[in-house]
Amino acid sequence: MKIYIIGASTTKFGELWGISPRTLAREAVGGALTDAGIKPAAVEALFVGNMLSGMLGGQEHLGAFFADELGLGVPAFKIEGACASGGLAIHAAVAGILSGQYKTVAVLGVEKMTDHKPEDVATALMGAGSEEERLAGATFPGLYAMLARAHMAKFGTSEEQLAAVAAKNHFHATLNPNAQFHNALTVEQVMRSSKIADPLKLLDCSPISDGASAVILTAKSKGQRVKSKDVEIVASAVATDTLGLAQRESLTELKATKEAAKKAYKQAGIEPKDVDMAEVHDCFTIAEVLAMEDLGFYEKGKAAKAIASGDTTLGKSKKLVVNPSGGLKGCGHPVGATGVKQVVELVEQLRGTAGKRQVSGVNVGLAHNVGGSGATAVVHILKRA
Amino acid sequence: MVGIVSYGTYIPQYRINVSDIARAWKKEPSEVVGALGVAEKSVPGTDEDAVTIALEAGIRAIGGIRERGEIEALFVGSESHPYAVNPTSTIVGELLGIGNNYLAADLEFACKAGTAGMQAIAGLIASGHIRYGLAIGADTAQSKPHDVLEYTSAAAGAAFLLGGNKGSKGDKGVIAELFAYTSYSSDTPDFWRRDGIRYPSHAGRFTGEPAYFAHVMGAARLIMEKTKITPETVDYCVFHMPNGKFPRDVAKRLGFTPEQLAPSLTVDHIGNPYSASAMLGLAAVLDIAKPGQKIFMVSYGSGAGSDGFLWEATAALRQFQTVRQKDNKTVREQMEKKTYVDYVEYLKQTHKI
Numbered sequence: 001m002k003i004y005i006i007g008a009s010t011t012k013f014g015e016l017w018g019i020s021p022r023t024l025a026r027e028a029v030g031g032a033l034t035d036a037g038i039k040p041a042a043v044e045a046l047f048v049g050n051m052l053s054g055m056l057g058g059q060e061h062l063g064a065f066f067a068d069e070l071g072l073g074v075p076a077f078k079i080e081g082a083c084a085s086g087g088l089a090i091h092a093a094v095a096g097i098l099s100g101q102y103k104t105v106a107v108l109g110v111e112k113m114t115d116h117k118p119e120d121v122a123t124a125l126m127g128a129g130s131e132e133e134r135l136a137g138a139t140f141p142g143l144y145a146m147l148a149r150a151h152m153a154k155f156g157t158s159e160e161q162l163a164a165v166a167a168k169n170h171f172h173a174t175l176n177p178n179a180q181f182h183n184a185l186t187v188e189q190v191m192r193s194s195k196i197a198d199p200l201k202l203l204d205c206s207p208i209s210d211g212a213s214a215v216i217l218t219a220k221s222k223g224q225r226v227k228s229k230d231v232e233i234v235a236s237a238v239a240t241d242t243l244g245l246a247q248r249e250s251l252t253e254l255k256a257t258k259e260a261a262k263k264a265y266k267q268a269g270i271e272p273k274d275v276d277m278a279e280v281h282d283c284f285t286i287a288e289v290l291a292m293e294d295l296g297f298y299e300k301g302k303a304a305k306a307i308a309s310g311d312t313t314l315g316k317s318k319k320l321v322v323n324p325s326g327g328l329k330g331c332g333h334p335v336g337a338t339g340v341k342q343v344v345e346l347v348e349q350l351r352g353t354a355g356k357r358q359v360s361g362v363n364v365g366l367a368h369n370v371g372g373s374g375a376t377a378v379v380h381i382l383k384r385a
Numbered sequence: 386m387v388g389i390v391s392y393g394t395y396i397p398q399y400r401i402n403v404s405d406i407a408r409a410w411k412k413e414p415s416e417v418v419g420a421l422g423v424a425e426k427s428v429p430g431t432d433e434d435a436v437t438i439a440l441e442a443g444i445r446a447i448g449g450i451r452e453r454g455e456i457e458a459l460f461v462g463s464e465s466h467p468y469a470v471n472p473t474s475t476i477v478g479e480l481l482g483i484g485n486n487y488l489a490a491d492l493e494f495a496c497k498a499g500t501a502g503m504q505a506i507a508g509l510i511a512s513g514h515i516r517y518g519l520a521i522g523a524d525t526a527q528s529k530p531h532d533v534l535e536y537t538s539a540a541a542g543a544a545f546l547l548g549g550n551k552g553s554k555g556d557k558g559v560i561a562e563l564f565a566y567t568s569y570s571s572d573t574p575d576f577w578r579r580d581g582i583r584y585p586s587h588a589g590r591f592t593g594e595p596a597y598f599a600h601v602m603g604a605a606r607l608i609m610e611k612t613k614i615t616p617e618t619v620d621y622c623v624f625h626m627p628n629g630k631f632p633r634d635v636a637k638r639l640g641f642t643p644e645q646l647a648p649s650l651t652v653d654h655i656g657n658p659y660s661a662s663a664m665l666g667l668a669a670v671l672d673i674a675k676p677g678q679k680i681f682m683v684s685y686g687s688g689a690g691s692d693g694f695l696w697e698a699t700a701a702l703r704q705f706q707t708v709r710q711k712d713n714k715t716v717r718e719q720m721e722k723k724t725y726v727d728y729v730e731y732l733k734q735t736h737k738i
Contacts, residue, residue: 017595118589194416208590 003097004230004385007036007216008347010340013332014180016210021053021112022069024212028337029070029108032214043216044102046076049089049109050336055124056116066108075102082128083283085109086339087238087369087378090215094236097219104219109340110212121208125335128372130244141205141284143245143373145197148286150251152199155301157289159199163190164308165285166203166329172314173326175357180209180332190285204285209332213340215347226385231347234270235381237263243375254374257294261368264379265296268364272296275320275381276362277349279342281370282327291368292322295379314357321359324349339369339378346382387507388559389696390517390548391705393445394668395438396541396655396719399428401731403536403656409728410531421536422629426656428726429525429540431734435463439477439523442542442661445714446519447481450546454484458506458518462498462660465525466491469580477521488515495576496625497686498522499543499660504566504692506547517548522660529584530737537628539656543664560702561671561680564695565612569603576687587687596689597627601635604683604691612695616640619695620678623666625685626652641681648673654720667696669716672706674698 009031011024033040046067054060063076081088086109093105113121126134133143151157167187173179185203193202217233220226239259242248248255265271272295280295282288292303292312297320310316314324325331325345328338346365348354362384369378402425404414418424429438439461447453459481461474474489488509492498499522506518523542528534548559575596578585588596601624609615616622622641624632629652636646649666658665663684670680680696709715732738 015590015594017591114590116588117586194420195413 001219001221003094003217003219003233004226005215005233005343005347005382006218006227006230007032007038008344009035010178010213010344011211012178013209013211013334013341015114017114019210021110024112024210025066025069025108025110028110028212028214029106032106032216036216038104038216040070040072042104043072043074043106045074045096045105046070046072047089047093047096047105047107048076048078049086049107049340050078050111051080051082051085052111052113052124052335055127056120057112072106081376082371083281083333083335084339084369084371084376084378085336086213086341087367087380088339088376090340090343090380091236091238091378093217094233097217105217106214107217107340108212108214109337111334111336112210113208113334114210118208130242132246133244139197140373141197141200144284144286145200146245147251147290147373148199151286151289154252157304159191160187161304161308162199162204162285162289163187165282165288166190168307168313169282169323169327169330172324172357173330175314176326176331179326179330180207181326181330200284200286206283206328206333209334211332211334211337211341213337213344215340215343228385229351230385231350232383232385233380234383235264235267235379237267237379239263239377241375243372245373252300253294254290254370254377256374256377257291257368257370260377260379261295264381268381270364270381275364275366277321277324277359278366278368279323279325279327279345280368282323282329283333283370285329287370288322288327295366295368314359324354324357324359339367342367342369343380343382350382350384386562387510387547387549388562388699390546390559391446391450392543392545392668392671393442393448393714394541394543394665394716394719395441395445397427397429397433397438398722398724399430399726399734400425400723401428401726401728405728406536417536423537423652423656425654426537426539427541427658428731428734433540434467434525435465435523436467436473436476438525438540438542439463439473439521439544440480442523442544443477443481443519443521446544446546449708453482454486456483456487456517456519456546457515458488458509459483460490460492460502460505460518461521461523462492462494462502463522463524464493464495464498464578464585464659465527466493494690495686495688496627496659496662497684497690497692499664500684500692503545503547504568507563507566510547510549517546520545520547522664524659524661525735526657526659527578527584530732532584534585534587537657539658541655541658541661541665543661543668545664558701559699560705561696561698564697565608567604567607567611567693568690569600569607569693570690571600573600573689575689592687596687597631597685598635600689600691601625601683601685602639604693605639608693608695614695616645618679619681620645621648621670621674621680622646623649623663623670623680623682625663625683626650626666627657629653651716651720665716671698671702672709672715672717674702676700676702
């Protein structure tokens with residue numbers, strides 16, 4: 001048995017003031033069902049990735065909530081793993097199929113953040129941190145700033161190199177109609193933006209966003225017809241680490257990313273060099289640098305310089321293209337939706353339907369979704385069917 | 386035709402540099418000033434409040450007018466009426482000496498309560514119910530220390546005496562005719578202050594696109610449709626100025642040039658005096674406008690709504706300008722007369738310490 005993504009869809013990401021979570025979910029799941037060419041009745045279970053609906057909107061019980069809203073009436077689950085909720089929901093769906101319980105399932109990642117005050121959103125997001133660090137007043141920009149400082153001290157990574165990550169991802173976002181931002185950014189603009197948590201500036205940080213993404217997964221046994229647009233999930237791996245940074249052995253790597261990647265490469269039977277494009281979790285620019293190294297694409301301390309030289313930029317890349325969707329920085333980061341959106345992007349790239357941002361010759365794509373400051377990491381590897 | 390008979394403005398002389406506020410909170414001053422587009426703001430004196438500011442503006446508006454008893458309506462719009470119950474408008478009316486035959490009301494609609502008063506009075510005059518009415522917008526704008534509003538919330542007042550221009554005996558000529566007015570409102574809670582709470586709350590970025598921009602542009606388009614005017618056919622535009630960026634942005638989106646907007650930008654000098662903001666911008670334009678010139682104006686109040694106006698200056702404006710200049714009472718002169726205070730003095734004068 002192999003598991004395929006037969007339908008994928010995402011809403012536009014952004015400050016969608018006039019659009020409710022219900023509408024976002026209907027658009028994303030409806031789009032995925034249409035793409036899959038199946039009726040809602042064919043869906044046997046729904047997995048919902050979401051982080052903040054309880055703290056911000058006062059609405060929990062999202063499994064039943066969206067199963068009802070979408071008219072599915074099937075077993076349904078809310079999966080929460082901070083900003084990795086979307087990736088975790090896909091992993092849970094894969095596990096549900098592998099268990100033999102379900103054959104065809106829908107995964108919805110959805111988040112509505114812009115209806116709430118920024119300080120309330122920041123407080124809610126900090127729910128993903130450790131109690132000690134939260135009570136000490138740390139925020140995620142602050143925690144990632146510490147990771148950035150450690151990387152800069154150990155490897156000589158510069159603020160300009162970090163800024164180049166944002167510039168690259170904004171360039172990619174200009175090619176993505178569903179991205180939150182369509183403005184190109186220069187390294188200078190990033191460097192001049194307001195400091196949020198030194199050395200991270202405003203334009204080093206992903207935005208607060210609304211959006212929803214959905215995929216339809218199905219199991220096909222040997223001999224069953226596989227369509228050319230079907231995309232196979234060849235690896236789905238999760239790893240966890242301490243919630244807080246204080247307990248970590250190293251501040252220049254995310255151990256969970258390394259472990260999830262190791263498991264995923266083993267499941268897929270591939271090596272990092274076999275990956276043609278990747279969507280990685282650039283919640284802050286330093287996070288993409290860490291991801292490139294922890295996923296095995298670059299040696300420790302070598303990624304920042306390579307990214308800044310255009311090594312992972314569409315049209316310039318000598319290696320793999322990274323975050324062609326615009327990443328979290330350019331495409332937006334509705335936290336529960338992000339992990340699913342990354343996989344939707346992989347599906348479009350593998351099918352060759354990504355339009356202006358199409359990476360040429362993609363056979364293998366990798367999605368990397370992180371929760372908190374690296375307490376959860378989810379890695380999916382997809383292949384053309 | 387209803388129009389403006391006279392107007393008066395008042396800006397407290399105290400100023401604080403936005404950089405000083407930023408430094409108090411360990412913010413990079415250039416980043417704060419750059420992000421908000423405001424470098425300094427007016428600060429009320431320790432004995433000034435919305436009543437005294439409304440009164441100062443009112444005195445300047447009706448100073449040269451003898452028949453004060455003919456003012457039959459007085460509306461004061463403010464977010465900082467000193468009393469929840471006990472009207473600002475009657476205290477001001479009493480001290481202005483306008484007699485007792487007038488309709489008084491305190492209006493509250495965030496930053497557009499003053500212009501709501503202008504529209505209500507215009508309607509009363511147009512209906513023939515009254516001949517003159519005074520609309521005042523005055524605020525000692527509230528903001529919590531360390532809230533982003535603290536960098537822009539200012540103090541000022543503007544008063545407009547409206548009247549008819551029918552040519553009947555005894556009617557004073559108007560200095561600017563009101564061609565048309567519209568309003569655009571919706572339930573959009575972007576900024577609020579509950580009863581008994583000292584400082585307003587706001588929904589951050591929500592105060593932008595779905596609030597300020599949606600309503601200002603909504604009212605602007607309504608008035609353009611109603612009057613068939615285009616940005617090229619007016620001489621000046623005036624918008625509510627919560628910061629230095631929003632009015633510039635909305636003017637550009639609507640097709641106005643920076644030159645059409647520039648004379649109204651009092652925010653660059655004194656910040657955002659809430660209910661007085663757009664009215665002060667209109668006064669600054671009338672201080673320099675020439676007869677026949679058209680002025681396009683849209684206010685904004687959170688909650689939310691915008692009032693749109695199209696004015697045209699008349700020949701009578703020149704003489705009025707001469708008097709304002711002679712008395713050193715133009716908006717420019719009031720903006721330029723200033724005494725800087727430091728952050729601690731600011732906190733004292735606004736009764737925060």
